[in-house]
Amino acid sequence: MADILQFLYGSMAGRILLKGLTAPALSRVCGNFLDSERSAFLIDPFVRKNHIKLEDFDTDHMRSFNDCFSRKIKEGRRPIDREPGHLIAPCDGLLSVSRIRENTILHVKNSSYSLEDLLASRRLAAHYKDGLCLVYRLCVNHYHRYAYVDSGRKSRNVFIPGRLHTVRPIALEKVPVFARNCREYCLLKTDYFGTLVQMEVGAMLVGRIVNYDQEAQVERGQEKGMFQYGGSTIIVLLQKDKARLLPEFADTEASGREIPVRLGQQVGRVL
Numbered sequence: 001m002a003d004i005l006q007f008l009y010g011s012m013a014g015r016i017l018l019k020g021l022t023a024p025a026l027s028r029v030c031g032n033f034l035d036s037e038r039s040a041f042l043i044d045p046f047v048r049k050n051h052i053k054l055e056d057f058d059t060d061h062m063r064s065f066n067d068c069f070s071r072k073i074k075e076g077r078r079p080i081d082r083e084p085g086h087l088i089a090p091c092d093g094l095l096s097v098s099r100i101r102e103n104t105i106l107h108v109k110n111s112s113y114s115l116e117d118l119l120a121s122r123r124l125a126a127h128y129k130d131g132l133c134l135v136y137r138l139c140v141n142h143y144h145r146y147a148y149v150d151s152g153r154k155s156r157n158v159f160i161p162g163r164l165h166t167v168r169p170i171a172l173e174k175v176p177v178f179a180r181n182c183r184e185y186c187l188l189k190t191d192y193f194g195t196l197v198q199m200e201v202g203a204m205l206v207g208r209i210v211n212y213d214q215e216a217q218v219e220r221g222q223e224k225g226m227f228q229y230g231g232s233t234i235i236v237l238l239q240k241d242k243a244r245l246l247p248e249f250a251d252t253e254a255s256g257r258e259i260p261v262r263l264g265q266q267v268g269r270v271l
Contacts, residue, residue, distance in 0.1 A: 031066070031208060034229050039065035050141035070144050070210075070226045078143070080221030080264035085192050087243050087268035088220060091146040091234050093136035094258035095267065097249055100131045100237070118235070119185070119197070120160050128197070130240040134267070137258065138232045145226040146234055147263055148218045149198060152190035156214050159184045184209045185235075188218070192270040197237035200225065221264055243268045 033039055042065045047054060057071040081088050089095065100115060115125040115133075138144060148154070160183050185199035200209045209232075211225035218224075244250075245268040252259060261267060 031228060034066045034069070035064055037063050043068045046140075052141060066228045069140075069229050072145060073143055078263045080147070081266045082220070083266070085270035086266045087193060087245075087270075088147075088149055089136065089261040089263055089265045089267050090149050090198065090224070090236065091136050091138060091144075091263050092142040093138045093234065093261060095249060095261045096135050096137075096252045096256070096258045097245060098133045098135070098253055100128050100133050102129070115237075118183075118199075124197075127195075128237045128239055132238040132243065132245070134236040134238070134245075136234040136236075136261070138227070138234070143263065144228075144232065145263075146200070146224050147221050148188065148224050149196070149220065149236055150188065150190040150193055151218065151220045152188050154189075154213060154216055154218050155187040157184050157186050157211050159209075182209070184211060186211075194239045194242045196239070196242070197235070198224070199235040199237070200227065201233040201235060202227070241271050244271045 034042075040063060043062065046052075046065070046068065054071075056077050057073055059071065062068050062071065078092075115128060116122045119125050181201050183199055183201045185197050187195055188198055189195045200211070202209050208228045209225065210228065212223070246266065249259060249267050251257070
């Protein structure tokens with residue numbers, strides 16, 4: 001896989017091929033196949049390769065590859081921290097943190113990204129200056145359903161179309177991935193953390209970001225939606241002085257490390 005990505009992102013011929021591979025139309029074709037029962041033969045090899053414990057999941061309706069990929073975990077296997085004022089992880093994944101300065105997200109996968117480009121809005125980006133950016137990177141073996149990080153009132157979903165790229169490091173060296181991928185976000189006026197942004201970012205061959213609610217009152221830990229096939233990312237933007245991260249996560253800003261987390265786990269608290 002590394003050699004293929006090096007070819008796609010590191011050579012002229014690869015970039016020409018990549019233009020077609022990253023088109024949303026191809027992603028839709030792949031998604032339709034992975035939705036169909038014809039894709040069921042892919043389930044067993046995927047489960048074995050990624051050491052997935054199917055006994056942790058509801059498998060009664062698993063008839064296609066996407067049924068497996070977006071499988072629902074059994075009750076109690078992802079306990080939600082309900083302590084008032086605790087900030088939770090919205091998903092399973094690898095967490096890194098950046099401080100937002102001058103409309104720029106710093107140290108996101110060793111690159112810098114304009115917050116204005118990420119949100120497609122200069123006005124909205126200005127509200128998060130000097131705040132925190134939490135990036136949760138999901139690999140294919142992770143649980144691909146996600147939840148709200150706190151209770152509150154959510155806005156409508158805002159979809160920003162783009163070209164779909166892999167979130168592997170070789171891609172991040174060549175293109176500003178989070179600014180070019182399709183993404184969807186909502187504003188969440190929370191009980192404890194002000195108005196935050198919770199965004200889902202699609203990657204190569206992710207056919208859909210599936211969010212359930214439009215404008216609604218939601219609860220911390222309530223399932224927000226799911227990704228279908230591919231590696232994916234969730235980004236949470238917090239305004240200045242609204243939260244303090246636990247020390248083990250705050251340290252990732254300086255070190256550039258990613259720390260494994262699980263859905264519902266505490267990662268910070270109200271400031």
